[in-house]
Amino acid sequence: MRLSRRQLFGAGLAGAGALALTGCGRGGPDDRTTLQFWHPLSGGDGIIMAGLLDEINEAQSDYYVRPTVLEWGEPYYTKLAMAGAGGRAPELAIMHSARVPAYYPGGLLDPWDMSRLAELGVSEEQFSGPVWENSVIDGELWSVPLDAHPFVMFYNTEICEAAGVLDSDGQLLEPDGPEGFLDICRQIADYTGGNGLSFGFLGEPPQIWRLFYTFYAQHGVEMSFPEGGPAEIDDDAFIGALEYMARLTDGEVASSRGDRDSSIAEFSTGQTGIFFDGVWELATMNDAELPVNMGMIPTVFGTPVTYSDSHCFVLPHQQDPDEEARDHAYEFVARLLEGSLDWADAGHIPAYLPVTESSEYAELTPQSSYADAIDHVVYDPTAWFTGSGSNFINEVGQMIQGSMVSGEGFEDTLERFRSYVDGLLEGTNPVDPEGSHG
Structure with a gap:
């Protein structure tokens, strides 16, 4: 997986940031609302994420998630900060959970509305204590965990x-x-x-x-x-x-x-x-x-x-967010969490407990043998x-x-x-x- 990541970056990811500075709007297939989605996932987990996005894009006709893959590490977080500060951020992005505390104080992220998520079946009860608690800062939910790795x-x-x-x-x-x-x-x-x-x-x-x-x-x-x-x-x-x-x-x-x-x-x-x-x-x-x-x-x-750290979904700050697009962003995250069984193929432990507590997950080996680590991560x-x-x-x-x-x-x-x-x-x-x- 590490070799694949290096090979992929060598093929030209360094310039992807310039292509990513676009906002939401019409223009997806069938004139659907387009959700710009930034993430640094490549190699094996990037392939799995692409498959999950394809499934969601094909399963409904309200919105289209358009991913942009950027180089992992400081280059990614620098671009994300610049996008948030400039008001040209994507609708959604993936961050590592431990990096979120650097971004929320300066208004680079918008908090998640927990009641809005709960209506879609995403609430504290569906996550392990350590993972959820690491997503809440000053009483607000700043990230929605996808996994623990x-x-x-x-x-x-x-x-x-x-x-x-x-x-x-x-x-x-x-x-x-x-x-x-x-x-x-x-x-x-x-x-x-x-x-x-x-x-x-x-x-x-x-x-x-x-x-x-x-x-x-x-x-x-x-x-x-x-x-x-x-x-x-x-x-x-x-x-x-x-x-x-x-x-x-x-x-x-x-x-x-x-x-x-x-x-x-x-x-x-x-x-x-x-x-x-x-x-x-x-x-x-x-x-x-x-x-x-x-x-x-x-x-x-x-x-x-x-x-451990966690990949998590964040809402990069937008000065004037499109409420229809934001509704779809919530729907997309809920749908992806519910269908995140395949995410275990990358080795990550899905954060959404209805997945890891399912009979299908119990049949995965050796993934099911270390699933309890999600209750003991620091x-x-x-x-x-x-x-x-x-x-x-x-x-x-x-x-x-x-x-x-x-x-x-x-x-x-x-x-x-x-x-x-x-x-x-x-x-x-x-x-x-x-x-x-x-």
Whole structure:
């Protein structure tokens, strides 16, 4: 999926932003109202989204959803902010949930009308607590979640069974604390003759942050980045998570020089038994035809949580929205959520519970085996600078990598992190036209 994304971008997505700056109106097939819909989805999930849009466009004659695919990351969020500030935003867009707090304070987004959604069968009761709560800010719903895409564990059932680390139900054994998981990995390594775990971290700051914040939050704490600072960080949890990651990548449990591609190759060729990555790598493992099951990152520090973000629908601010088009935007989102079973093919967990609690979803393997992760996800600390694709994640991942590689300097890394975050908290949100904090 990652290769497909790179290939697609190489074919010319960089110029798509210029084509996207158009508003709603007539002009769709059969003179239907056209809904402009921006998203950064490409590769496997982009193909699935295109299929869902085709189904909705063909199933009714009131509106036509016209997608524009833009380059993921900062380029996408910059274009979205410019469109909202200039009053030429699309009717709908996809954002990562953790990026929404940067956009709503400056009026770049419009809140969703919860009563309007409820009339269409979309309300709090249809979503897990963590996912819905992350969409509500200051009592208003600023995003409608499409999924959760957590950081998870893949494991080769044949290798793990041979290594003696599966229970009677064929699931990986629950580790008895931090040492217990290290023992499981070493037991697998004894069988494979190499490493027990594959984790690509070298030169991969997002991977590092995802696993780090998982282990940090498993201590039963979260970070808080209040407006103006200072950051609220649990020192023991920070250092504990960092020390444990250094132990995992000691060259015995997992490679001390593993990058993303090498870790995928290592696991997909049967050289290890466990692989840490995002749910989006499910397609890669299916292509490799491995006997794979999946689950949450093992709970080694007491609290069962794992890092995640969500793709969500937002209403970019329009100075004079077309009410007919906005009605259709609500209808489209409700219809897509109801039909989001196919979205699980990309590995993502559909956020709409009537889908994940259906008999059809229960038959999906291995998707149904990790569906409960949606009740235990933890998102980035809320701040204007956090979230998927942010510079924050890249900077922090590089800081942590240094301690992982050296196996020392954990306290120094904590102080560097604290100083870095406090500096950001004293600054201003660059996408807030009012120039306010947070």
